[in-house]
Amino acid sequence: MATNKKKKNLIIFSLVGLVLILTIAAVLKGSNRKTGETVEVEKTSLRTIMETVEASGKVFPKTEVKISSDVSGQIVELYVKEGDSVTMGQVLARVDPEAYNSQVERAAAGVNSAKSALANSKSQIEAAKAQKEQLAAQLENAKQIHKRNEKLFKDGVVSQQDFDASLTTVKQLESNVRAAEANIRSAQQTAQSSEFQIKSAEASLREINTSLKRTTIYANMSGILSKLNVEKGERVVGTSMMAGTEIMRIADLKAMEVQVEVTENDLPRLALGQKVKIEIDAYLDRKFTGKVVEIAHTANNLISSGTGSVNLTTDQVTNFIVTIDIDQDSYKDLAKPGKPYPFRPGMSASVEIFTNTVENVVSVPIQAVGTRDKEEKKGKQTKEKTVNEEEATAASSSNFDDLIEVVFVATKGDTVDMRTVKTGIQDNDYIQILSGLKEGEEVVIGPYAAVSRKLEQGSKYQIKEDDKDKKKKKASEGKVSVEVD
Secondary structure, eight states: OHHHHHHHHHHHHHHHHHHHHHHHHHHHHHHHOOOOEEEEEEEOEEEEEEEEEEEEEEEEESSEEEEEOSSOEEEEEEOOOTTOEEOTTOEEEEEOOHHHHHHHHHHHHHHHHHHHHHHHHHHHHHHHHHHHHHHHHHHHHHHHHHHHHHHHHHHTSSOHHHHHHHHHHHHHHHHHHHHHHHHHHHHHHHHHHHHHHHHHHHHHHHHHHHHHHTTEEEOSSOEEEEEEOOOTTOEEOOSSSSOOOEEEEEEOTTSEEEEEEEETTTGGGOOTTOEEEEEETTSTTOEEEEEEEEEOSSOTTOOBOTTSOBOOOOSSOOEEEEEEEEOGGGTGGGOBTTBOOOOOTTOEEEEEEEEEEEEEEEEEEGGGOEEEEHHHHTTOOOOOOOHHHHHHHHHHTTOGGGEEEEEEEEOTTSBEEEEEOEEEEEOSSEEEEEESOOTTOEEEEEOHHIIIIIOOTTOBEEOOGGGHHHHHHHTTTTEEEEEEO
């Protein structure tokens, strides 16, 4: 019994000792363990940063001409189809010319009628001149007779009655001569009017002939028939008094461009000649080059009222059209026999316009830069906010003058140093640091919650034991995982 009691006591003491050892080990382990948010850090380095403006749009030919009919009528002949190559001066289609043929005949008859009227006026002029000459001869003879009668009347040979009769004859013939001169002037005016009528009739004839010629539609440039809107037999409306029917389009597909919409905020950074990287949806994993050749001076969504004034609205985004030439050398390898033009009007495209480039500058990932209130930087302590309080704070922080940009540096003393930094340009991944950091310093780059609100000046950090190998592996890349209190 004594032996069993000793064994039992030994077992009890062993168990108690084991419990004590485990308890002490747990306490020691708990005292050495630190908790916190798992974050990532990366070393600052020198990089080349290219600032870009991204936009999307469509591919268009640099030169595309819309062809409309100048005259109204039915399409009676259509000599081309969409996709055909055409040359300048080539006949493309014909509008029914019958109505214009009859108008030409009518106008020609009007010209002949005006010429006939002119000939009649000229004959009247000749007749009036002959009559005047006849009356002038009679007047001269009457004057001679009256002159003799005047001498004889003084000598008492002729009576007063004969003298008065010869005088009356002279005056009557003088009046007839003046009337004949008036008839000549009238005939001359009629002839001049006939000449004007001839010119008017001839102008009408030329106009109708021009309309007749316009029933035949010619290509006004060489290129590809990129769009055909009508079929043979359809009626078209001419452009003489309104916007006529667009029959087709001819495009030069050798030279293409991209037109994109850029917001007004990005517009000040753009300039003519800037290089562009272009992606076209039809060609995956392929990028083309180009340059900015035109920047619109007026927004493309201005609304004009009936009086011609512009409605100033602020409830919509204001965009400007930017035109980019595609470098032909960047896609010449896509041109193949039977497919000489790789691009088609209307293809979707996205572009990156390189607006600024800096080389060998200190940079960090964009997500490493956070913001803090200026008062918080001065050391004011604040309590942890609820989600609703944070949303309210974010809404009230729209005044950017009260914010500073900060970066958290992982120091050797197991604490983070909150640095105020001044930033420059950025690309899709990295941002330039103008002041506040040096090359080779480790900065916290994530997670977002830690950088944006949880980290404070002096927060402690420690590398997780199970991440030591990962840190060694990523040392060359500049990324490691740590813990922060």
